[in-house]
Amino acid sequence: MRVLFADDDVIARTLLAAVLADLDHEATSADNGDKAWEAFQLAPVPLVVLDINMPGLDGLEVCRRIRTHEAGRETFVLILTARDGRDDLANVLEAGADDYVAKPTSPENLRARLEIAKRRIAQDMARRTAESELARSRWLAGIGETTIALEHEIRSVVAGLDSQAAPKGGRASSYLRDWYAPQALAELLSFRGQIARREHADVLHVVLARAARSARRTRHFDLEFPRSPQLEPYWCHKHRRTCRPVESASHFLRRYALDTLERIKQFQRLRGRASSASVLHDDARSIQLEAGFDGIITSPPYPGLIDYHEQHRYAYELLGLEDRREQELGPAARGSARAALSNYSQGIAAVFEHLRPALKPGAPVLIVVNDRRDLYPEILAAAGLKLEERHRRHVNRRTGRRAGEYYEDVLVTRFA
Numbered sequence: 001m002r003v004l005f006a007d008d009d010v011i012a013r014t015l016l017a018a019v020l021a022d023l024d025h026e027a028t029s030a031d032n033g034d035k036a037w038e039a040f041q042l043a044p045v046p047l048v049v050l051d052i053n054m055p056g057l058d059g060l061e062v063c064r065r066i067r068t069h070e071a072g073r074e075t076f077v078l079i080l081t082a083r084d085g086r087d088d089l090a091n092v093l094e095a096g097a098d099d100y101v102a103k104p105t106s107p108e109n110l111r112a113r114l115e116i117a118k119r120r121i122a123q124d125m126a127r128r129t130a131e132s133e134l135a136r137s138r139w140l141a142g143i144g145e146t147t148i149a150l151e152h153e154i155r156s157v158v159a160g161l162d163s164q165a166a167p168k169g170g171r172a173s174s175y176l177r178d179w180y181a182p183q184a185l186a187e188l189l190s191f192r193g194q195i196a197r198r199e200h201a202d203v204l205h206v207v208l209a210r211a212a213r214s215a216r217r218t219r220h221f222d223l224e225f226p227r228s229p230q231l232e233p234y235w236c237h238k239h240r241r242t243c244r245p246v247e248s249a250s251h252f253l254r255r256y257a258l259d260t261l262e263r264i265k266q267f268q269r270l271r272g273r274a275s276s277a278s279v280l281h282d283d284a285r286s287i288q289l290e291a292g293f294d295g296i297i298t299s300p301p302y303p304g305l306i307d308y309h310e311q312h313r314y315a316y317e318l319l320g321l322e323d324r325r326e327q328e329l330g331p332a333a334r335g336s337a338r339a340a341l342s343n344y345s346q347g348i349a350a351v352f353e354h355l356r357p358a359l360k361p362g363a364p365v366l367i368v369v370n371d372r373r374d375l376y377p378e379i380l381a382a383a384g385l386k387l388e389e390r391h392r393r394h395v396n397r398r399t400g401r402r403a404g405e406y407y408e409d410v411l412v413t414r415f416a
C-alpha cells in the first residue's frame, strides 16, 4: 500500500521507514507538515502517518486539510502524539484522525497499529465496493423497468403497423402531399395518430421523424438537399441501378422503431448513473439559462451551407413544430456574400457573449467547426474567448453529395 509519513525528527523517520518497509508498504516521507500536505495533494494515498508537532503546518492541520480534500475523506490518518500532550487526544479526534500512537514508541507497537490500519482500510474499501455495486444494481433494475415499458410500447406500436386497416390520421399540408406517396403519407399520419397519447410519445416522435426523412420522394443519394419530389424511376448513383421513389413508409417505421429501441438499450448500459439531459429549443442568443454550467460543447452552423429548417421540414410539418427559420444563423438562403458573413460572425459572437454568465469561471468552451473562411479568430476575439488548443479530426461516414474527405477542428477556448 502507498503510505505518506511526516516527522521532523530524523530518528523517528528512520524508525517509521524501516517498519513500513518491513510491512511491504511503498512509503514517501516528508520532514515537515507543508511538504506532507503538498505531497498528499500531488498523489493522494490511503494511509498517512503524521507527527503532531512539526514546523510549519502541524500534523493536526495537515489532517484537517486532508479531510477537506476530495480524495482524503477515506484516507486513514494516524497521528503520532507526544507522551505528555494532555490535550492532544481531544484535538486528534477533532481534526478527524482515525487513530494515534504516543511517542516514543517501540517498533512492535508501531507495527501493530499499522497492521490494524491496513485491515481497517481493506474493510472500508470492501464496504464501499459493495455499496456502490448495490447502488448500481438498484439503478440498473430501475432503468430495466423503464426499458421494459418502453420496449412493450414500441413493440405494440410496431405490431399495430401490420394490422392497419384503413389508415386515418388527420389532414396533411400540401408540402406533405407533394413529398410523400399517398400510401406512405397515410401510414405516417396513422402512426402519428397512434402515438400521440402514448407514455413514450417523445421516443416515438423521433421514430416518426427518422422514418419520414427516409420515406420522402427523393433520390437515394439526395436525402440532404432534395429540390423537388422524385415521381419517376431514376438512375441511382448510390446503388448503381434504377431505383423507384418510395411508395410506403411502414417498413421504415418498423425499422427505425426497433433500431431506436436498440440504441436506447445500448446507451442505458453505458450512461453514467447521475447523468441526465434536458433539451431546450430556443435561439442561443437569447435563451434563458440558469447559471453554473461546467462548459459548452457546440457545433455551430456554418454560413451559407444549409437551411436547417428547410432540410428538416418534413419533421416540422409532421410534428407541428414552431418554424423559427428567421432566427437561424448563417442559413444558405442568405448566401455567403460579405454582409451575410459579417452578420453570421456577429450572431455567433452574440451567442457566446450571451452564454458567458451561465458558465462557471474558467469553464471550457469547445467549438466544432470547419472554418475554411477563417472567420473564427475574429469571432473568438469579439466574444472575448481565448483559443487554447485546436484538434483536427477526420469526419467519416458522410453520405450523399457531401461524401469525401472532410476534416473538422475542435477549438478549445475559454473566456479571457
Ligand SMILES: C[S@@+](CC[C@H](N)C(=O)[O-])C[C@H]1O[C@@H](n2cnc3c(N)ncnc32)[C@H](O)[C@@H]1O
Pocket: 282, 283, 284, 285, 298, 299, 300, 301, 302, 308, 309, 327, 328, 329
Ligand atoms: C452544424 S448543426 C449542429 C447540430 C448538432 N449540434 C449536431 O452536432 O448534430 C448547427 C445547428 O445550429 C442550429 N442553429 C442555427 N441558428 C441557431 C440559433 N440562433 N440558435 C440555436 N441554434 C441555432 C441549426 O438549426 C443546427 O441544428
